[in-house]
Amino acid sequence: MASVPTLVSSLNPATTSDDVKRAELSEIDASTKWPALFLLASAVGWLLIGTLFALISSFKMHSPDFLGNYEWLTFGRVRTAHLNAVTYGWSVNASFAVAFWLMARLSRSVLRHAGLLIVAAVFWNIGVTVGIFGILAGDSTSIEWLEMPVYATPLLFLAYALVGAWAVITFRFGKSPHIYVSQWYILAALFWFPWLYSVAEIMIIFAPAGGTVQALVNWWFAHNVLGLWFTPIGLAAIYYFLPKVLGKPIHSYYLSVIGFWSLAIFYNWAGVHHLIGGPVPVWVQSAGIAASFMMIIPVIVTAINHHMTMVGSFGALKYSPTLRFIVFGAVSYTLTSLQGSSMAIRSWAEVTHFTHYTVAHAHWGMYAFFTMVMFGSIYYIMPRLLLKEWPSAKLISVHFWATAVGITLYVADLSIGGVIQGLLLNTPVLAHKFGLQQGTDPVPFLDTVKATIPYLKWRSYAGILITIGHVAFAVNFVWMVARSVQTTKTEPTLFRSPPEMEVTAQ
């Protein structure tokens, strides 16, 4: 840990630090202040709303009478409102902010047309609000990940187009001759998403394709929202913050390039694994399974690259909140991706498909990986936008432990419950395969439901823990924005003081 981090040294492997660049960087940060602040504040708001919807739906799964008389809050709607609030509200707002903040920094270009971004952000949030209101009111399309009613989606698309146009402008005005891998990911994500979204909206909602082709489009879109939008943004953030906080370059530039292209090639075929055994052509299912399996390459390559960057610096996890969240996210990315590949195996999908196991997997990816990385990024970005520090290290600590323990409990609990559910659902066929049972009578369906109830209850407890973390985060966030600069200390807010100040660069 002898390396002395500076703001610039790991920004770009080719740059050397000097004060001119440091000044330039703070100018860039200052130019991003208002749009970034608006997006992040909206993100935190949606996080709380989405968490509330999550708790309600989780309680309903084991206590169906809870709020049972309100049509607006019936399970099918409130669960959908949860998904849309945390996906399009929290995650997309946060990823917009992180993406363009990174883009401005890495392109070494001050943010031009900040107004454009603010307009886009306002449109986006109006769109999400209208969409979620529509879902609760009963206008959901019932297409997974595309539930927002038709009167909300054009607004979202418009907002998105503005953000994309802005990113290309910034990239083109960039001064840096080198394109860092984070920029590859962000540019790719910004290009892929509107393509996916417009094709899916047209072929499912506006001019529906024939029969189960819709299902193929649906899962081509829905899996790629994760794989080609959230994953690239999350990885871009890891690739930036990991070396940045540690003050040393990424382990291998070469590996990061392999990781990028293998992800680009394989991920976008993987979505069909959601339809294994379904009424769609078997060859396309097989292609999806193969692609899901090939995802092992980018995942392992990226894991090696991140791990080798961390080697020798694990001690820094004790001090830096950003690093701790980012590393938790990076490890989760590896594990959940490998789990995802295994879930595509036909005989394993036979058990886990249609069960809570899939729900656990989805949260492992979207929460333990993506959301944790966004938390880490926000802890880094906010002090640079506001030029003041996080008010409370304790709250950060509560945030980390509540969410980290909460999501681990969530995933473990629901995975076990899901496998039990799957095995019970699939008797007697599976029982025969394993030679466990002779008879041909299936386990009564209601018994498969009853067997999952304890796990669903534990999911609610895990959810409460995660909620505590979110409240701590939100309090810290609002407190930070609200308090005046004069009263603040100037050192970064760390979990504890490191022995030598220069080893951390929170």
Added chain:
Amino acid sequence: MNRAPLIFLGIFLTLAFSWTGIVLVNQIGYGSLKPVYNEDEGTAYPLQTPGLAARGKLVYEDLGCIYCHSQQVRRPGYGSDIERGWGERQSVARDYIRERRVLLGTMRTGPDLRNIAARQTDPTWHYLHFYDPQITSPGSNMPPFKFLFETRKVVGQPSPKAIQSKLPEKYQPKPGYEIVPTERGENLVAYLVSLKDTYAYPETKNVYVEPKPEAGKEEKK
């Protein structure tokens, strides 16, 4: 060296690849699959969803039933769908060609509903089940849908649609009141009692079935 155009080309081609393979090829391949005309019956299968049921499907969509109920039956030997009586055969692409919105679903918190009309033909069962699932299925975690019913004062003749006489004691309304399904409730039940794929298409006739171990015979492990 400015490699941006090259990177962009790669970014474009990768998604173009799956878009072509998953979306375009399949849309061309079976996106305009036609119904099968049965000359003996003079009917084309799959049948068009009747009007009331079609409106019920919209209720099914707006309540989010899909998040707990799938509508696809897996082939014999893969899962226990057939053994559970969820269908006589596996679902095939042709079953869905008349549907403007395909609701395959990915979750089975509740049972598959593709052939619910073949199992529960009685609308009254569905009304009781919707009013409170505990009546028909104790221990279920399906929410009650009492908001699909209206408790109202009996004016003149009691409604023939009233269901309170079938409800257990604790659900009884005040004397002089009756519980009737709303229009949305009626439509939803009409949809459910219309849901079945029983017609045997050419492609459903020759399906490989994994041989089952013979009953009564000791299986060696």
